[in-house]
Amino acid sequence: xxxxxxxxxxxxxxxxxxxxxxxxxxxxxxxxxxxxxxxxxxxxxxxxxxxxxxxxxxxxxxxxxxxxxxxxxxxxxxxxxxxxxxxxxxxxxxxxxxxxxxxxxxxxxxxxxxxxxxxxxxxxxxxxxxxxxxxxxxxxxxxxxxxxxxxxxxxxxxxxxxxxxxxxxxxxxxxxxxxxxx
Numbered sequence: 001x002x003x004x005x006x007x008x009x010x011x012x013x014x015x016x017x018x019x020x021x022x023x024x025x026x027x028x029x030x031x032x033x034x035x036x037x038x039x040x041x042x043x044x045x046x047x048x049x050x051x052x053x054x055x056x057x058x059x060x061x062x063x064x065x066x067x068x069x070x071x072x073x074x075x076x077x078x079x080x081x082x083x084x085x086x087x088x089x090x091x092x093x094x095x096x097x098x099x100x101x102x103x104x105x106x107x108x109x110x111x112x113x114x115x116x117x118x119x120x121x122x123x124x125x126x127x128x129x130x131x132x133x134x135x136x137x138x139x140x141x142x143x144x145x146x147x148x149x150x151x152x153x154x155x156x157x158x159x160x161x162x163x164x165x166x167x168x169x170x171x172x173x174x175x176x177x178x179x180x181x182x
Contacts, residue, residue, distance in 0.1 A: 010074035018065035029058050032075060036082050039148060043086060053089065057082040073160040076140060079148075130180035138173040141166050 005013065005027040013031075016024035033054050040050045060081050068077055131139060144155035145166070152170070156163040 011070060014061075014065050014068050014074050017062060018068070025058065025062055028061065028074075028078075032078050033058065035075075036078060039079070040082060040086055042149065043083075044090070049086075049089065053082060053086045056085050060085070072136075072140065073158060075158055076144075076160075079158070083143075126181055127177075130177050133180060134173055134176055138169050138176065141169040142173040142177075145170055 005016075005023060008016075008024075008027070010028065010031070013024045013028050017028065036057060037050055037054050040053055041047065044050055044053075057078060061078060064081075068074070131142070134142065140159055141155060144150045144158055145152065148155075150158065152163050152166045156166045159166065161169075
């Protein structure tokens, strides 16, 4: 009996995507786009931008499926692509507005949320350097819990590891960060 795409695991779907199977990409998209959009929406108040980033993420999945090495969960790999795309987009200066007269006052001002400022700031400075020195396993747990706001149970499911391992790695990551920032 043949396995349907809905019964296939993420890794098998991604392998099929790497072989050019558009149906497998559609299945991955249907499975992961909703939670990806929700998590990205927590970091950007612009629904159009979130939708664009989700689309960009799955284009990157299509183009880069062969680069997935099978380490960690596919969902975590997809999230990594999505959040990097969002951060890259937030770093870009806003496009120049073509106006016939200057805009004055707060109505025309573009305000960056505090959360967006923090996400951008994480990449730079002492904290960014300290995060980059963490092992990928510790960094993934820290990102899932501290940055993404997931519970240890949710992070365990996303990363495909036991909940106790999430707690242990989180404790180790915090210790290493404290030492690096001291």
